[in-house]
Amino acid sequence: MTERISELEYLKKTALQKFAYNFTYFFKSIPQKFIGFFKAVLPAFFLRIWLVIKGAGVTVGTAAKNGDWKTRVSFGVMGFSQLARGQIVRGALFLLSEIAFIFYMVCFGWSQLALFPSLGYQLPERGHYDEATGAWVPQVLGHNSQLILLYSILTMLVIVFFVFLWYENVKSGYAAQELQEARRKLPTASDDVKELLDGQYHKTLLALPLLGLLVFTILPIIFMIFVAFTNYDVNHQPPMQLFDWVGFDNFAALFSGKVSGAANFGNAFGRILLWTIIWAVVATFSCYLVGIIVAIMINKKGIRFKKLWRTILIMTIAVPQFISLLLMSQIFDNEGIINIMLKNWGWIDKSIPFLSDGNIAKITIIFVNMWVGVPFTMLMVTGILMNIPEDLYESARIDGAGPVKTFFTITLPYMLHVTTPYLITQFIGNLNNFNVIYLLTGGGPLMSEGASGGAGQTDLLITWLYKLIMDQKLYGIASVISIIMFIITAVISLVLYNRSNAVKNEEDFM
Amino acid sequence: MAKKLRSKKAAERTTNAVIYIILIVISVIWLFPFFFLILQSLRGEPGLTPGYFWPKKITFDNYIKLFTDKTPFDFWRWYGTTLTISVVVTIIQTTITLVTSYALSRLRFKMRKPLMNLMLVLGMFPGFMSMTALYFLLKLMKLTQDFGIVGLILVYVGSSCMGYYISKGFFDTIPRSLDEAARIDGASRHVVFLKIILPLAKPIIIYTILTSFMAPWGEFMFASLIFSGNTKYFNVAVGLREMLQRENAPKYFTRFCAGAVVISLPITILFFLLQRYYVEGVTGGSVKG
Numbered sequence: 001m002t003e004r005i006s007e008l009e010y011l012k013k014t015a016l017q018k019f020a021y022n023f024t025y026f027f028k029s030i031p032q033k034f035i036g037f038f039k040a041v042l043p044a045f046f047l048r049i050w051l052v053i054k055g056a057g058v059t060v061g062t063a064a065k066n067g068d069w070k071t072r073v074s075f076g077v078m079g080f081s082q083l084a085r086g087q088i089v090r091g092a093l094f095l096l097s098e099i100a101f102i103f104y105m106v107c108f109g110w111s112q113l114a115l116f117p118s119l120g121y122q123l124p125e126r127g128h129y130d131e132a133t134g135a136w137v138p139q140v141l142g143h144n145s146q147l148i149l150l151y152s153i154l155t156m157l158v159i160v161f162f163v164f165l166w167y168e169n170v171k172s173g174y175a176a177q178e179l180q181e182a183r184r185k186l187p188t189a190s191d192d193v194k195e196l197l198d199g200q201y202h203k204t205l206l207a208l209p210l211l212g213l214l215v216f217t218i219l220p221i222i223f224m225i226f227v228a229f230t231n232y233d234v235n236h237q238p239p240m241q242l243f244d245w246v247g248f249d250n251f252a253a254l255f256s257g258k259v260s261g262a263a264n265f266g267n268a269f270g271r272i273l274l275w276t277i278i279w280a281v282v283a284t285f286s287c288y289l290v291g292i293i294v295a296i297m298i299n300k301k302g303i304r305f306k307k308l309w310r311t312i313l314i315m316t317i318a319v320p321q322f323i324s325l326l327l328m329s330q331i332f333d334n335e336g337i338i339n340i341m342l343k344n345w346g347w348i349d350k351s352i353p354f355l356s357d358g359n360i361a362k363i364t365i366i367f368v369n370m371w372v373g374v375p376f377t378m379l380m381v382t383g384i385l386m387n388i389p390e391d392l393y394e395s396a397r398i399d400g401a402g403p404v405k406t407f408f409t410i411t412l413p414y415m416l417h418v419t420t421p422y423l424i425t426q427f428i429g430n431l432n433n434f435n436v437i438y439l440l441t442g443g444g445p446l447m448s449e450g451a452s453g454g455a456g457q458t459d460l461l462i463t464w465l466y467k468l469i470m471d472q473k474l475y476g477i478a479s480v481i482s483i484i485m486f487i488i489t490a491v492i493s494l495v496l497y498n499r500s501n502a503v504k505n506e507e508d509f510m
Numbered sequence: 511m512a513k514k515l516r517s518k519k520a521a522e523r524t525t526n527a528v529i530y531i532i533l534i535v536i537s538v539i540w541l542f543p544f545f546f547l548i549l550q551s552l553r554g555e556p557g558l559t560p561g562y563f564w565p566k567k568i569t570f571d572n573y574i575k576l577f578t579d580k581t582p583f584d585f586w587r588w589y590g591t592t593l594t595i596s597v598v599v600t601i602i603q604t605t606i607t608l609v610t611s612y613a614l615s616r617l618r619f620k621m622r623k624p625l626m627n628l629m630l631v632l633g634m635f636p637g638f639m640s641m642t643a644l645y646f647l648l649k650l651m652k653l654t655q656d657f658g659i660v661g662l663i664l665v666y667v668g669s670s671c672m673g674y675y676i677s678k679g680f681f682d683t684i685p686r687s688l689d690e691a692a693r694i695d696g697a698s699r700h701v702v703f704l705k706i707i708l709p710l711a712k713p714i715i716i717y718t719i720l721t722s723f724m725a726p727w728g729e730f731m732f733a734s735l736i737f738s739g740n741t742k743y744f745n746v747a748v749g750l751r752e753m754l755q756r757e758n759a760p761k762y763f764t765r766f767c768a769g770a771v772v773i774s775l776p777i778t779i780l781f782f783l784l785q786r787y788y789v790e791g792v793t794g795g796s797v798k799g
Contacts, residue, residue, distance in 0.1 A: 216668025
């Protein structure tokens with residue numbers, strides 16, 4: 001089923017049919033891509049890592065075999081080879097980093113890492129009054145599983161970084177020896193600095209950004225992945241309680257709908273997942289289509305005040321989103337201005353529950369999202385519209401095509417062709433669209449059948465996650481959900497990016 | 511022939527008329543919330559939305575009270591907090607983004623491709639799931655509550671290198687022959703970056719400044735976590751939402767509207783002044799594959 005049809009047959013189709021074909025093909029090919037990911041992409045990834053490690057091993061091996069005693073000493077005492085050969089600054093830096101590392105491990109890192117397998121066993125005790133001595137025995141501070149986990153990850157990262165430094169040390173020490181043997185001048189400290197501003201400039205530029213990435217993105221993500229395998233929840237909260245490893249229990253609990261220590265989830269997960277995907281598709285395409293149509297209308301020859309129309313729409317981008325969304329939640333309230341006006345005009349007797357009835361709320365949210373999103377598309381599309389070759393329209397007109405037909409056979413396919421990357425980012429952004437849902441309905445109204453883990457009918461996975469963490473403190477389950485979200489996003493975007501690469505060449509359009 | 515032309519012209523006129531009507535309807539829909547916001551901020555009568563549209567009494571009281579009434583909501587302080595965060599974040603984030611995208615666009619090193627892939631993958635994790643871990647990390651460094659501003663800045667700035675995409679796209683379009691000519695003249699890569707690329711990158715620098723300046727004004731999720739419960743430390747987003755919480759809403763709704771206007775005005779003006787660069791950034795970044 002997932003074999004593509006032949007090139008010839010593909011070219012026979014009209015642009016719209018091509019789009020429809022690509023669309024269905026995309027969904028049909030998801031399972032295949034999924035298998036492909038585990039069969040091809042993942043092994044290739046590990047193979048690359050293995051090759052890098054192997055390469056490093058070979059370098060170290062040569063250094064050990066051919067190195068003189070100075071180089072060999074630097075295997076243990078970092079920077080020795082460089083220091084002994086007169087590269088004082090470089091050698092000193094290596095030596096200092098080794099001392100700092102040992103200091104860190106002895107004073108702090110090792111004790112945390114040792115507790116990592118158990119995540120701590122010492123429960124805190126309150127102080128008690130000792131009558132014999134007539135004094136309070138201070139309370140015992142227990143282990144804090146959370147901090148142990150966090151510090152352990154930190155220590156692991158430090159170790160990885162240190163191993164990398166050590167490797168660089170061996171490499172540079174051996175390089176210094178080779179240079180000396182070849183009777184060439186060793187680079188001095190100022191040469192090093194010059195090199196860092198030129199040949200090695202990327203290291204200078206990227207050091208700080210990558211440090212930020214490591215601490216503020218990678219460390220938390222690793223933490224989150226680990227938490228998914230613990231029973232960290234409302235009944236296991238540090239510092240008064242410990243939590244522990246539980247293997248895959250959280251995954252099992254989520255899919256069976258039975259989560260211990262909290263309200264039963266029932267089918268909440270499945271329902272929310274379904275709505276999240278429907279939402280992402282509808283939200284993305286509604287903004288996209290309406291945005292294009294509006295842009296076409298504004299761009300049309302003979303329409304005046306183009307700038308005015310654009311400016312009005314762009315207001316939404318300029319005003320901070322949370323303000324407009326909070327305002328919208330008031331406007332669409334049961335006692336909000338829309339209901340009041342409709343009542344005053346005598347169009348309705350009872351308030352329309354724009355945000356408090358599940359199904360109506362979903363529609364309202366999609367409309368509000370269009371209000372937020374259409375200007376972005378309009379703005380982006382305006383420039384591209386002018387790039388569509390005029391003769392395409394001309395020939396369509398001669399063939400007697402009306403505006404609707406022109407739109408579907410020329411404008412839309414061209415747009416889809418050019419703006420696929422934009423659509424992908426929009427789609428992924430909508431999967432994780434926290435603001436619109438949270439500020440409008442807060443995910444509500446609640447699902448009716450009590451056993452839903454606090455999930456509301458308009459909740460996306462991301463807002464549900466927020467509730468699970470903030471209100472219910474089910475950290476373990478929440479981590480599992482975010483891992484699942486990651487897999488969904490990753491698979492969808494990988495597949496989409498591949499598709500968009502495949503259709504990149506210009507000839508494919510038309 | 512002439513008749514046919516005239517009928518064609520008439521048809522054209524009707525389409526245009528229809529389009530005008532649609533555009534006017536759209537404009538009304540798009541402007542209505544802002545109009546409503548301004549009206550409500552001038553409303554003299556207290557309470558949530560009253561049963562009518564036009565306020566009975568127009569007054570600037572809400573604006574005056576917003577700045578003079580320090581309890582329970584110290585708006586001045588919120589404003590100061592947010593402005594500080596915004597300015598610092600703008601400076602650091604712009605630097606990091608430019609530096610990263612220059613390195614990824616112009617320099618060639620072994621880890622370039624893997625690094626870009628890594629950032630792509632990292633971007634797919636639901637951002638705030640890492641919030642809890644980050645929160646404890648900041649708590650360890652005592653950067654919540656009293657020093658929450660520092661903590662927030664660190665968080666906003668921390669992963670800004672992941673936003674390299676758009677400016678890298680821009681750097682890619684600057685012809686490489688410029689660099690090469692300078693390098694032949696003996697300029698180091700550092701000099702090339704500072705003296706040749708940066709001056710050419712003005713549009714994208716302004717775009718980066720604009721977006722990173724605007725973002726902290728609307729940031730809500732993390733700020734509410736870091737300042738949890740302590741109203742005086744809030745940034746404007748968390749503060750204004752606090753005004754609309756259940757028990758506050760009837761009393762402070764009009765003041766919320768005034769606050770919203772006060773915040774939106776400078777940002778909107780700034781945005782319209784620099785709009786050209788924004789459009790360039792958005793169009794450039796989103797169509798390149």
